[in-house]
Amino acid sequence: MSMVKLVNVRKSFGDLEVLKGVNLEVQQGEVVCIIGASGSGKSTMLRCLNQLERISDGEIYIEDELSDKRANNKDLMKIDAAKVQSLCTDLGMVFQNFNLFPHLTVIDNVTIAPLIVKKTDKKIAETRALDLLSMVGLSQKKDEYPSRLSGGQQQRVAIARALAMDPKIMMFDEPTSALDPELVGEVLATMRQLAEKGMTMLIVTHEIGFAREVADRVIFMDAGVICEEGTPEEVLLNPKEERTKSFLNKIL
Amino acid sequence: MVEKGFVCSLTGVRVQNFYDEGKINVLTEIQLWAIFNGTIVTLEIAIVAIIFGAIFGVVVALGRLSKNKVANALSWFYIWFFRGTPLLLQLFIIYYAIPIIYLDATGITFEINPMICAFVAFSLNATAYLAEIIRAAIESIDGGQMEAAKALGMSYRQAMTKIIIPQTYKRLVAPLGNELIMLLKDTSLVSTIALFDLLRTTKTMASATGSWIYYIYAAAIYLFLTTIIQVVFDMMEKKLGIYER
Ligand SMILES: Nc1ncnc2c1ncn2[C@@H]1O[C@H](COP(=O)(O)OP(=O)(O)O)[C@@H](O)[C@H]1O
Ligand SMILES: [Mg+2]
Numbered sequence: 156m157s158m159v160k161l162v163n164v165r166k167s168f169g170d171l172e173v174l175k176g177v178n179l180e181v182q183q184g185e186v187v188c189i190i191g192a193s194g195s196g197k198s199t200m201l202r203c204l205n206q207l208e209r210i211s212d213g214e215i216y217i218e219d220e221l222s223d224k225r226a227n228n229k230d231l232m233k234i235d236a237a238k239v240q241s242l243c244t245d246l247g248m249v250f251q252n253f254n255l256f257p258h259l260t261v262i263d264n265v266t267i268a269p270l271i272v273k274k275t276d277k278k279i280a281e282t283r284a285l286d287l288l289s290m291v292g293l294s295q296k297k298d299e300y301p302s303r304l305s306g307g308q309q310q311r312v313a314i315a316r317a318l319a320m321d322p323k324i325m326m327f328d329e330p331t332s333a334l335d336p337e338l339v340g341e342v343l344a345t346m347r348q349l350a351e352k353g354m355t356m357l358i359v360t361h362e363i364g365f366a367r368e369v370a371d372r373v374i375f376m377d378a379g380v381i382c383e384e385g386t387p388e389e390v391l392l393n394p395k396e397e398r399t400k401s402f403l404n405k406i407l
Numbered sequence: 408m409v410e411k412g413f414v415c416s417l418t419g420v421r422v423q424n425f426y427d428e429g430k431i432n433v434l435t436e437i438q439l440w441a442i443f444n445g446t447i448v449t450l451e452i453a454i455v456a457i458i459f460g461a462i463f464g465v466v467v468a469l470g471r472l473s474k475n476k477v478a479n480a481l482s483w484f485y486i487w488f489f490r491g492t493p494l495l496l497q498l499f500i501i502y503y504a505i506p507i508i509y510l511d512a513t514g515i516t517f518e519i520n521p522m523i524c525a526f527v528a529f530s531l532n533a534t535a536y537l538a539e540i541i542r543a544a545i546e547s548i549d550g551g552q553m554e555a556a557k558a559l560g561m562s563y564r565q566a567m568t569k570i571i572i573p574q575t576y577k578r579l580v581a582p583l584g585n586e587l588i589m590l591l592k593d594t595s596l597v598s599t600i601a602l603f604d605l606l607r608t609t610k611t612m613a614s615a616t617g618s619w620i621y622y623i624y625a626a627a628i629y630l631f632l633t634t635i636i637q638v639v640f641d642m643m644e645k646k647l648g649i650y651e652r
Contacts, residue, residue, distance in 0.1 A: 207554055244560035254555035258574050258650050268559035271569060300650040313555075320559055 156183045157219055158324050158355045159204060159246075164213035166199055167228075173199045174210070175379035181324070186356045188366035188387075191376035192402055197359045200376070201326045204357075205246040206239060217242040218323065244272065247322030251329040253309040255301040255316070261288065262297040265316045272320070280319070287315040291345050307338030311345050318349075325349065327358040361406060367391055375399045434624075438612060445608030446628055448522075452597065452604070453590040455526045460533025461583065467538035469567070472545060482538065489535030495596050498528040502600040521600045533590060540582045544575035577647040584640030588633050605629070 159181045166174040173196045181187050189197050202208040204215060206223065215223045222242045224232045256264050265284035269275040275283075288294040291311035293304075301309055310330055317325060327346065331339040343365050350356055350369045360366055366373055366387060373390040375383040375398075383396045394400050434442070470482030489497065502524040510516050548571050556566035598607035609625040612618075 205558055207557060240560060240562075246558075248555075248558040250551060250555060250558075252551055254549075254551035256552065256555070256570055256574075267569060268561065271565050272560040302651055316559070 157181070157216065158183050158185075159357070160214075160216040160219075161200070161204070162214040162216075164200070164203060164215065165211045166196075166203055166208060167211045173379055174203070176213075177379070177381055179374070179381060181355060181357060183323075183355055184353045185371045186350045186354075186358070186369050187372045187374060188370040189357065189359045189374045189376060190361065190363070190366065190390075190402070191374075191382075195376045196379045197376050198328050201248065201328050201357065201359065204326065205243045205248055207248075217245055244320055245323045247317030247320060247325045249310070249313050249317055249325065249327045249330050251332050253301075253306070253313045253333070255309055255313055257301050260298050260300055261293065261304070261312050264301065264312055265319045268316070269319050284315070284319055287318050288312070290318075290348070291315045292341075305338060306334045307341045310334065310342045314342075314345055314349075324355045324357065327356065327360070329359050329361065331360070331362060363391060363403075363407060375402065377402070441603070441608050441612070442605065442624065442628070445603050445605040446632075448597070448602055449591060449594045449605040450632070451522075452525045452529050452594045453587060456529035456533040456590050457583065457587045459526075459530035460537045460586070461541075463530070463534040464537030464541050465572070467534055468541035468545060471538065471542045486535045486538055489532050490539070494528065494532050494593060495599065497532055498524065498596060498600060501528045521597070521602050524600060525594075525597045525602060529590060529594070533586060536586055537583070540586070541575065541579065544578045544582075545571055547578065548574050577644060577651070580640055580644040580647060584636055587636050587640075591632060591636070592629065 157180050159179070161177050161179045164174055164177045165172065177196075177200060179187075179200075189200070191197050199208060203210045204217075209228075210223060210225050211228050212226055213224075214221060220242060221232060222234065222239055223230075224234075256267070259267060262281065262284050265287060266275075266277075266280040269280040269283070270277065285294055285297065288297055291314055293308060293311055293315070296304060296308065296312075301312065304312065314325075314330075330346070331342050334342065339362070343362065346356070346358070346365075347369055358366075358370075368387075370387045372384060373387050374381050375390055375394070375396070377398050383390055383394060383399045389395075390399065391403065394403060467482045467485055470478040471486070473479050473482075502519060502521060506517060506519050545567075552570055552574065553566055556570045557563075561569070594604050595606040597604050598610075603611075605628060606625055609621040613621040
């Protein structure tokens, strides 16, 4: 089953065209790693998927359902906002800077969205949050405020927070880029665990070793288009495109 | 008695005079009650204004931040007017001008309660100042917070009320305290609309008796109140910042 699909997606900020016709389809259970130079449009692509940004042209499908269709910045389908919202909550997002809610304790960070968005019963939400926190190895920190956690711990809470909404697809935008090197491993381990459970994942990362290990598919983005894609071996070890080669040479 | 003699000796001849006449000794019970009532008037206006100002200030601030052009223009105009004209003028408009306008329009006179006028004028004015303070506080919250909230499926309203605005509380305490202190002092303006606030009460006593000591009493009470506000708001700030390590 196709979990997300982008058809000819374009996105401009004013005169600057950032996505120049992106086509991508991700199947259920697939782990897709996205690599590419800074400014190539990786974050924008993820942000368009959950509609933090609106596309300028093209179509987006979530689980085979159209969630947005535009041409020249014009909304062609005018899909009901509640429908869009419910499709977008199937997408969980983890940010480079964690973006935990600093005024809430760890457990409240995890329960708040289920409580106010899904109106989940408080007991159920808390039980589920504790399960998720123990999955990311942080149940003993449940009553701490985020400022008292290390970056790696904060990012793991952010993963638990996203999972609490029961997303069908998890998107990670450079989840380890803001971390001290010694904290990267614990976050990658949590992500690996998710991948093993069969979660569909879209991961923007510079961790090439991690991508080789967990990705079913690697995508190289350059200047707003998908320049090359294939298995990790194909893209990371035997890239065909010159641009992919030169990018890999730079970061390895 | 010894103490008073000491104070008097500092100010010389004129004081000697008061001391002799006994004016300086103690407040009569009537005076005491008058000063107490004046203090209550002062406090009531300041407290009502800070409460309504904070509530409506949030609304006007959200208007300023809104993408809706009408809401944005209205709140801009509101702030522009109430910050750009003297509070005394606003007080006069409400107390003197509105009854006249009403009379001209309907031919009916109506008694306007000066205390209500003071509540309204001070609240409207505080709203404008607090709206700007609240808007700045909301804008100072990292944009990633709104994005994370939206990515979790929250609506703009949910994100504002549960995520963004609660994070501004700590940043708002100090400016809110300042505003309350300003309001407390500005309440002296209500003497112009037939109200006896703390300052007017003491000034009346001073002119009636020719003694300056009433001004000292007034200063002492103002300082007492503003010090309490300072202390309480400092405590609140510490308490609300508990999550910041
Ligand atoms: N909100 C925005 N307004 C204007 N330009 C933007 C905005 N967001 C991203 N951009 C621009 O879009 C380009 C791609 O950004 P981004 O998707 O963040 O790249 P990446 O994640 O691959 O580093 C960059 O040139 C960036 O400056
Ligand atoms: Mg990026």
